Amino acid sequence: MTITEASPEARPAGRRRVVWTVLLWLSLMPAAVWFLGRTFGWEAGLWVQFLAFTPYVAVWTLIPLIVSLFARRWAAAAVAALIAFGFAMAVAPRLTADADRGPSAGVELQVMTANLLFSGAEPSEIVRLVRENDVDVLAVQEFTPRGETALRDAGLEKLLPYRQLAPEFGASGSGLYSRHPFADQAARRNDGGFQQAHATVRVPGAATVFVESVHPLAPAHPNMVSGWSADLRDQSPADGGIPRILLGDFNATLDHRPLRDLIATGYRDAADVVGKGGIGTWGPYDGDPIPPVTIDHVLADKRIGVRDVAVHDIKDSDHRAVIAWLTVPAA
Incomplete structure (x- = not known):
């Protein structure tokens, strides 16, 4: 029986991949919570002030999406895309003229x-x-x-x-x-x-x-x-x-x-x-x-x-x- 161990070079690379994956998922959590709070009208304390800056958060959601795609973390990319799409649906209409005025x-x-x-x-x-x-x-x-x-x-x-x-x-x-x-x-x-x-x-x-x-x-x-x-x-x-x-x-x-x-x-x-x-x-x-x-x-x-x-x-x-x-x- 042959036992093969990962090379010393492979182990740090594997750990880096895990760390990057964890960081990507963590970066999605604030935006997801923000979107849900905005959608369902949760308004309390300082959160009400933060909500005024939602358009800036909408732009920020593109960053984890792009990073996830480049890193080929497809599950994280799918969730990031859903979050970015949700923010776009909330913010984009105010930036485009309505057909019915x-x-x-x-x-x-x-x-x-x-x-x-x-x-x-x-x-x-x-x-x-x-x-x-x-x-x-x-x-x-x-x-x-x-x-x-x-x-x-x-x-x-x-x-x-x-x-x-x-x-x-x-x-x-x-x-x-x-x-x-x-x-x-x-x-x-x-x-x-x-x-x-x-x-x-x-x-x-x-x-x-x-x-x-x-x-x-x-x-x-x-x-x-x-x-x-x-x-x-x-x-x-x-x-x-x-x-x-x-x-x-x-x-x-x-x-x-x-x-x-x-x-x-x-x-x-x-x-x-x-x-x-x-x-x-x-x-x-x-x-x-x-x-x-x-x-x-x-x-x-x-x-x-x-x-x-x-x-x-x-x-x-x-x-x-x-x-x-x-x-x-x-x-």
Whole structure:
């Protein structure tokens, strides 16, 4: 009987293969857990903040897939491909324009949202964007008495003379400015403590449209997550009645289940519809080392068409302005 032993050179090579295989499988676990958590809406603690960076994780999932293929670890490659495919199905739609953008016939309406960072944003920038883009309705968040005065002095009320304003010191103030008159108007304080100005706008030649400046509590700390989720659940659903537009700083991305549930009541995310849902609106814009994420949105009732969306920097704000060109139903 002949006994053959592995050569000394073969044993280290075998161990390296085992180590590589184990590392590949371990690299797949975080992405798999992330995908399942995002899909089934598990939202607790700091995880809610991490979810905002899902598009970056989607790109990262390609790395273990490529490594698995080159290493010929076919089982790991198959699992990596499934994970990457799942992330692609979650993220890719916001990067490609939808065939259905809603009704194209009706009356054009331009809307804009801007978080003013405690009203420290440069007021002339806001007025310039309103003027250059023929904005009809402007929603502002983190709107203070100082900000109200600064925007008035910059000439905003000459362009948008109708207004529902609820300025407050700090981050809780809210406002709506409009080119067109209001049928009714008010402001409500959400459970998170933030004002949300809202109004029914009389658009010439069109049916009236309900517009609200949205600003739920931010999930900045684990003990704030329940309030954040409650504020998002408490937003007006698109369940009939007059057409609705919700716009503002939602403190949520399309990877957060409460925002997806709100959209599912009958809204479209305007940026998502035109393939611009991956453009960041918050993060590094005031110098913080944070990758861009998309937490400012324009949600339009499905009875409202979406023509285009643009995102603009605002000097001295940590958010970017979002402008949407919409088509509302004719009267």
